[in-house]
Amino acid sequence: MARRRKEGSVLRRLADYRKWWYALSLLLIVPGTISLVLFGLRLGIDFTGGSLIEIKAPAGIDADEVRDAFGDKYGDPVVQSTSAGTYQVRVKQLDPEQHNDLLASARKTLGPQAEELRFETVGPSISEELRNKAFLSVGLGSLLILLYIAYAFRNVPKPASSWRFGTTTIVTLLHDILFTLGAFSLLGYFTGMEVDATFVAALLTAVGYSVHDTIVVFDRIRENLIKRPGRRFVDTVNYSIAQTLVRSLNTSLTLILVLVAMYLFGGESLHAFVLALLLGTLIGTYSSIFNAAPLLVSWQLWAEKRSRQD
Amino acid sequence: MATTLKRIRIAFAGILALAVLVGLVVWPSGPDLKLFGMDKQLKIHEGLDLEGGSHLVYEADMSKVPKQERKDRLDGAVDVIDRRVNALGVSEPLVQANQSAGKYRVIVELPGVTDVEQASKIIGATVKMEFREQDPKAKPDPKNPLSGYAKDSNLTGADFKRANVGFNQQTGEPEINITFNGAGAKKFAAMTRRSVGKPIAILLDGAIISAPRVSQEISDGNAVITGGFQVQEAKDLALQLNAGALPVPVKQVEQRTVGPTLGQDSVQKSLAAGLIGLVLVAAFMILYYRLPGALAVLALLLYTGIMISLFKLIPVTLTLAGIAGFILSIGIAVDANILIFERMREELRDGRSLPTALEVGFSRAFTSIRDSNAASLLMSAVLYTFGSGTIRGFAVVLALGVIISLFSAITVSRTLMRLAVRTVLANKPALWDVVRTDGAAPEGGKRA
Numbered sequence: 001m002a003r004r005r006k007e008g009s010v011l012r013r014l015a016d017y018r019k020w021w022y023a024l025s026l027l028l029i030v031p032g033t034i035s036l037v038l039f040g041l042r043l044g045i046d047f048t049g050g051s052l053i054e055i056k057a058p059a060g061i062d063a064d065e066v067r068d069a070f071g072d073k074y075g076d077p078v079v080q081s082t083s084a085g086t087y088q089v090r091v092k093q094l095d096p097e098q099h100n101d102l103l104a105s106a107r108k109t110l111g112p113q114a115e116e117l118r119f120e121t122v123g124p125s126i127s128e129e130l131r132n133k134a135f136l137s138v139g140l141g142s143l144l145i146l147l148y149i150a151y152a153f154r155n156v157p158k159p160a161s162s163w164r165f166g167t168t169t170i171v172t173l174l175h176d177i178l179f180t181l182g183a184f185s186l187l188g189y190f191t192g193m194e195v196d197a198t199f200v201a202a203l204l205t206a207v208g209y210s211v212h213d214t215i216v217v218f219d220r221i222r223e224n225l226i227k228r229p230g231r232r233f234v235d236t237v238n239y240s241i242a243q244t245l246v247r248s249l250n251t252s253l254t255l256i257l258v259l260v261a262m263y264l265f266g267g268e269s270l271h272a273f274v275l276a277l278l279l280g281t282l283i284g285t286y287s288s289i290f291n292a293a294p295l296l297v298s299w300q301l302w303a304e305k306r307s308r309q310d
Numbered sequence: 311m312a313t314t315l316k317r318i319r320i321a322f323a324g325i326l327a328l329a330v331l332v333g334l335v336v337w338p339s340g341p342d343l344k345l346f347g348m349d350k351q352l353k354i355h356e357g358l359d360l361e362g363g364s365h366l367v368y369e370a371d372m373s374k375v376p377k378q379e380r381k382d383r384l385d386g387a388v389d390v391i392d393r394r395v396n397a398l399g400v401s402e403p404l405v406q407a408n409q410s411a412g413k414y415r416v417i418v419e420l421p422g423v424t425d426v427e428q429a430s431k432i433i434g435a436t437v438k439m440e441f442r443e444q445d446p447k448a449k450p451d452p453k454n455p456l457s458g459y460a461k462d463s464n465l466t467g468a469d470f471k472r473a474n475v476g477f478n479q480q481t482g483e484p485e486i487n488i489t490f491n492g493a494g495a496k497k498f499a500a501m502t503r504r505s506v507g508k509p510i511a512i513l514l515d516g517a518i519i520s521a522p523r524v525s526q527e528i529s530d531g532n533a534v535i536t537g538g539f540q541v542q543e544a545k546d547l548a549l550q551l552n553a554g555a556l557p558v559p560v561k562q563v564e565q566r567t568v569g570p571t572l573g574q575d576s577v578q579k580s581l582a583a584g585l586i587g588l589v590l591v592a593a594f595m596i597l598y599y600r601l602p603g604a605l606a607v608l609a610l611l612l613y614t615g616i617m618i619s620l621f622k623l624i625p626v627t628l629t630l631a632g633i634a635g636f637i638l639s640i641g642i643a644v645d646a647n648i649l650i651f652e653r654m655r656e657e658l659r660d661g662r663s664l665p666t667a668l669e670v671g672f673s674r675a676f677t678s679i680r681d682s683n684a685a686s687l688l689m690s691a692v693l694y695t696f697g698s699g700t701i702r703g704f705a706v707v708l709a710l711g712v713i714i715s716l717f718s719a720i721t722v723s724r725t726l727m728r729l730a731v732r733t734v735l736a737n738k739p740a741l742w743d744v745v746r747t748d749g750a751a752p753e754g755g756k757r758a
Contacts, residue, residue, distance in 0.1 A: 267576025
């Protein structure tokens with residue numbers, strides 16, 4: 001019983017340990033950020049242009065043999081094996097005639113039963129547009145969230161301010177984006193996982209979900225500030241986090257159950273997409289509990305300190 | 311109290327009726343909808359990534375076309391490509407114009423077609439159409455049918471609107487009606503005025519396909535070619551003319567082809583994965599939240615049914631990303647229930663009675679649910695605006711999911727719970743999980 005009480009007391013004072021959480025966040029973000037700077041993201045043809053052929057080679061043929069079979073007539077092919085036992089071959093942009101030519105010459109080596117499962121080709125004007133839209137949608141998405149939260153929390157009582165709520169949400173959002181991008185940079189470097197247009201959708205959805213989570217905690221803080229005025233801000237925040245903790249964990253748990261099932265048993269072509277959602281959801285759950293509300297406390301204390309100095 | 315109970319019963323009856331309707335729509339061999347003369351086939355429309363097929367994007371080169379004409383030219387190109395695609399004999403093809411960021415594109419979807427070399431040649435062929443008048447100065451060369459005509463012409467495919475087969479009212483013979491657009495009609499009037507009694511050659515890619523003689527000046531842009539055609543001949547010629555006049559050159563810029571095996575494989579796996587996920591979530595909800603959890607699972611089943619019905623009725627074309635969005639939206643639907651149940655528990659711990667805790671829990675959780683779902687809707691809107699193809703499908707499904715999940719949690723779950731608290735079930739605390747005391751209690755041990 002005594003042990004339980006102690007455990008519970010940490011959970012009830014989460015914001016008091018905020019410096020630890022900030023350190024943990026740094027630990028989570030720094031490796032990926034270094035990878036982002038050094039290796040960048042491994043961009044798929046959606047963003048670079050080019051063609052991709054997914055082929056089911058007969059048993060016993062490895063990636064090197066597939067590469068040789070395709071030859072370098074249409075650019076040096078980049079071959080990536082998938083977990084479903086197929087191969088993805090990336091070459092420069094092909095027109096339909098070149099595509100059939102390349103496929104025919106590859107089949108000379110691989111055998112006529114080598115089945116083409118998928119063929120995609122993206123021209124430079126499309127890839128440029130997809131790149132622009134990716135930046136625009138992340139940027140505009142963040143801006144809309146900031147405005148929305150500033151509006152939704154407009155009647156939050158002092159000492160908090162709705163803009164502070166909005167800005168804190170954006171900081172958490174950037175934290176989540178940076179972590180997910182970093183993770184995919186590492187995955188790209190070590191496993192060859194590519195980032196395509198659906199990755200952006202997954203990232204935005206996960207971010208939307210993280211904001212969703214953050215709002216639930218903030219909503220509680222607002223309610224408690226109104227219902228229980230005159231307490232220390234940090235106590236109100238601690239209390240609000242504790243009240244919403246079970247809900248946050250349970251909701252994330254259900255979502256993570258679904259996503260893990262989709263990752264393990266779903267189609268191969270969904271893997272990268274589901275993984276981005278999964279990582280985004282995990283980090284989003286963490287950041288809305290351990291970063292968002294504690295950041296409000298840090299900001300509040302900093303503002304109080306500054307006003308005392310003035 | 312009596313009226314409230316009556317209201318709850320009416321709501322419950324409404325939910326039951328909805329469930330029956332949804333069941334009818336969802337049932338695989340369910341009847342097709344015949345309402346108010348509307349005849350709607352009830353089936354899930356699968357996207358190309360599931361069904362197998364090709365998605366092609368062509369970009370029109372508008373560099374030589376004045377700004378105000380570009381929209382019309384694009385629409386013209388869509389018409390021509392549509393006719394070419396129909397001539398290919400593909401079932402349920404889709405051809406649509408797409409304008410974004412100053413680019414003019416035509417999107418072509420060919421379900422079931424994976425070898426697009428042939429199709430692509432026909433669709434993107436930049437056949438040049440010209441109408442040439444005779445050149446009086448030229449010396450006719452019997453070996454070269456073109457030699458008697460002017461070297462070039464200002465009346466081209468861009469001026470041509472359409473050709474169709476009609477029948478002469480007096481003779482009953484088939485004839486071809488050609489229509490020009492506004493600018494074309496003026497040019498054609500000038501040309502026919504100069505060419506009365508002489509032939510005008512119609513050329514496709516530099517070869518004469520017809521050279522009818524002009525009997526009088528035609529100023530309204532509607533020409534008729536008569537000349538002892540057989541019906542089939544006339545049809546072929548009209549088709550050639552219609553398919554020939556791409557008003558602006560196009561170039562293929564994107565292709566996504568998915569073989570039928572990959573698509574079906576992904577569908578089955580992903581649906582199975584969704585089902586496994588759903589069963590896990592249901593098990594968790596029932597084990598953790600007991601009776602409310604079980605009721606939420608019922609509401610969730612109805613939610614799933616409503617979503618599938620909407621996919622069939624709207625209809626929403628389901629892509630792989632769409633399925634992911636759907637499964638994700640189940641998570642969101644569960645979240646609304648969890649928010650409410652957690653809130654309810656707090657009220658129960660504060661010593662409120664079950665019915666009061668239920669009402670207070672629902673109303674207190676509502677602002678959180680509303681604010682957080684609004685954020686998800688905002689993100690869906692951004693994705694829909696900036697996304698293309700699959701991402702749009704994902705955004706639509708997610709947005710629908712958010713809206714329907716609100717209904718599911720707020721109306722369906724609440725009605726079921728309101729009904730349950732008025733039965734003998736309310737006397738069994740274990741079903742409502744009142745006994746557990748973990749989670750947050752107010753600090754200092756005092757109750758707020």
